[in-house]
């Protein structure tokens with residue numbers, strides 16, 4: 001994944017705000033179909049795999065591509081069977097490629113997938129930032145976030161009541177925008193079959209941290225934290241506060257404040273680091 005500088009983030013935010021203002025999107029939620037219509041883009045029912053065969057990509061990269069934009073034809077092609085939330089995100093991601101001036105200029109002469117990997121990664125990350133900044137209305141998100149108590153409960157309310165975005169996208173943005181040292185852990189149950197309950201172990205898929213958070217986790221690490229397992233096994237559908245013992249990389253276990261929430265796919269844990277720890 002490309003590292004995007006703070007300055008580049010702000011540039012993309014300014015472009016997303018320009019996009020929202022230009023087409024009269026004044027308040028959330030942002031309707032993705034209206035966003036693509038505003039740029040005269042259209043979703044066409046072609047096979048993504050057929051298009052990708054022509055691209056110069058290794059198979060593992062090809063499998064990760066969820067959508068393709070043909071800027072000359074004003075067409076977006078999605079991978080078939082892509083869930084609604086991911087399609088919604090993909091629409092704004094593609095608008096990002098089409099709206100960001102330096103993307104657009106490049107893409108008129110060269111399809112995205114023909115670019116060298118490092119450049120492709122950079123553009124992909126920028127298009128995702130554009131999608132986030134558009135869905136969360138640029139600087140407005142920070143203001144609304146600050147009105148609630150810090151934590152997943154506020155982020156959950158913003159997803160449900162304001163932005164209409166997925167928990168995953170909203171929690172990620174919440175952490176990335178936060179100046180509190182915090183980290184979002186995304187877990188998946190480890191089990192032989194989905195039907196086996198209760199679930200007794202969770203594996204860490206990945207994590208997202210705020211700029212202020214120090215420490216690392218090992219993706220793939222396994223937890224048997226009782227409180228976390230209780231949350232997933234009893235379907236609370238609410239944010240539950242708990243403590244967690246974590247290894248912050250120095251080999252020493254540290255007890256931190258955490259809160260977790262489970263949707264039907266994943267468990268999200270927000271770890272809040274005390275200043276100075």
Ligand SMILES: [Zn+2]
Nearest residue numbers: 093097124127
């Ligand atoms: Zn892209």
